[in-house]
Amino acid sequence: MGKYLPTRQVPAIELEKAHQIPKGWIAKHSGVEYRHYANEAETCAYMGARALEEALQKAELVFEDLDLIVCASGSFDYPIPHRACWIPKEMGKLEAGIPCFDIDSTCLSFITALDVVSSLLDGKRYRRIAIVSSEIASKSLNYKDWESSSLLGDGAAAAIVALPNDGDSSAVLNANMQTFSKGVAHTIVRAGGNIAHGRDKSIVDEAFTFDMRGRELLRLVMQITPPFVKNLFEPLDFEVKDLDLCIPHQASKAGLKMGQRLLRLKENQFFSHLETHGNCIAASIPMALYDAIEAKRIVRGDKVLLIGTGAGLSIGGVVLEY
C-alpha cells in the first residue's frame, strides 16, 4: 500500500479563528485535531499517483506490472474524463495501455473496488490490480456548517491487489454491500451536476458544498448495521469478537463511537485516526489500513474487517485475512 497526505496541516485552532467557531468546539464536537488540505498542485491525480508510486515500490513492482488501475473515490478533478485515466498521465506513462476505470460508491468506493477486483483476479487477464482512492473535500466545504467543515479533510491511498503467493493465505473471506435510498439525500452536494449545473451563475455557493445531516444519518446507520454485520459473518467460521482489527470508515466522532458500540469491539480491535486526518471520503479506509499496517497493528494472517457507511445511503464491508 501507499499513502499521500497534503503538505499543509490545518489545526482546529486555525479553522476556529478563521470561521468564528468557539475555541475548543471542534475538538469537542468533531474530534479532529488537524486535517490536511491540498494545495493547487496537489490534485486528486497528483496525490493518487504519489500513493500508487509508494505502493508499487513496497510491492517491488513497476507500473508496467499492473493489469488494471481502478480509481475508487467520491471527489474528482474533472467531470470528464473519469479519474483513473489521469493516474498514468501523472506518472508519465502516456502510452501504457493499462485499462483505467472508476468505481464510485462515494465513501465506500475503496471497499466496493476491493470487493469487485478480488473477483476479477484470475491469474491470467488480471494478476495485479491497483486501487487508488484520492480525495479533495476541502474545496467543497461550507464553513457555516461547523460540523461537516471541521470534519472533512484531503488525502490519498493506493493498494495493489494480487493473488496470494504459494503458501500465503491472504484472501477476501466475505464481502457485502446494501443501499437504502431513503437516505440518498442525507449526505449530498446539490450543485455541480446536471440538476444544478456549474455554468449557472445564479446558484448559491452553499449548493456546491457538502450537506450532511448527522442525526438522520446516525439513526439510519444504527438501524441497518446490526443485520448487515450478522449477515456478513454468517458464512464465516469466526465471529466479530474474534477480529484482530476493525478498520471503519472515519465518518465522524459520533459515528465511530456508535460503530464500536454496535460491533461490541474492544479499544484495541477498533482503528481510528480521525483526530489527525479527519474524514477523507473514500480515502479514509485505505489510509487507515495503511497506518494500521505501518504501525504493525495488522500482521500477515490477521483477520480484518473493513466497514463503513457512505452517501447513498450504503453500508459495505469486507472481511479479509491480511
Add this chain to the structure above:
Amino acid sequence: MGKYLPTRQVPAIELEKAHQIPKGWIAKHSGVEYRHYANEAETCAYMGARALEEALQKAELVFEDLDLIVCASGSFDYPIPHRACWIPKEMGKLEAGIPCFDIDSTCLSFITALDVVSSLLDGKRYRRIAIVSSEIASKSLNYKDWESSSLLGDGAAAAIVALPNDGDSSAVLNANMQTFSKGVAHTIVRAGGNIAHGRDKSIVDEAFTFDMRGRELLRLVMQITPPFVKNLFEPLDFEVKDLDLCIPHQASKAGLKMGQRLLRLKENQFFSHLETHGNCIAASIPMALYDAIEAKRIVRGDKVLLIGTGAGLSIGGVVLEY
C-alpha cells in the same frame, strides 16, 4: 433491455437557426438529423429508472429480483452521492437494500460494466445484475463549437445481465480495454471538479462544456484500434468478418466511418443510429444494442461486437454471443 429517450426531439434546423450555424452544415458535418434533449423532469435518474423498468418488464422480473444495480455513465445529476443510489429512489424502492454503485469509463462505461458484471455473476451472490446508462449531454454544450454541440444528445438504456438458462449459450466470449493517457485531454470538461470548482464564479462558461479535439482523437483511434481488435479476437474461433453485427459507440460521423473501414465490415454488419440519436456518451452503445434487438438485426445465438473509444483515451470491446 430497456430504453428511454427524452420527449423533446431537436432537429438540426432548430440548432442551426438558434446558433447561427449555416443551413445544412449539421447534416453534412455531424450527420445528426435530430437528437433528444432532456427537460427539467428528465434527470439522469428519471431516465435511467424508466429504462430499467422496461428492461425488468421485458425480462419478466421485478425490482426485488435484482442483486446489484450498476450505473455506467459519464454525466451525473449530483457530484455526491454517486449515480446508482438514485435509481431505487426514482422507482420508489427506498428500503430495498440492493447494492448500488457506479462504474465510470466515460463513453465506455457500459462496455466496462458489462465486462465487470459478467465476471461477478456466480449464481449465488449475483444472479441478476442491472446496468443503467443514462446521460444528459445537452446541459454541457458549447454552441460556439458547432461540431460537438450538434453531435451530442441525451438518452438512457438499461440491461439486465444474468447467467444463461439451461441450453442457452448466451455469453461474453472475450472482453478487453486499454487506456492511453496521452489522449486524456482530447475530450474534456475542464470545470466542475476540484481543479476549477463550480463555486468559483470567475470561471468562464466554456470551461463547463465539452471540449472535443476531433482530429487528434481520430488520429489516435486509428493508431490503437487495429492491434486492439486483433488481440480481442485472437483467442476466439472466429474472425471480425464472421460477426453478425458490430455495435460501435456512436462517437461521430467521421469516427463511425473510420471504424467500419478499420474493421472491414459490410454495411449490414455495422449498426448506426447516429442520425436520429446523436452521441449520447455511455448510453449510446446500450441504446444502439436495444434498437438492434428491437429491429431483429440481432437474434439469439448471433455473434456481436460492442466496441468504442472514450475520453481517457480508452478503447474497449466486448465480443458476445447474444
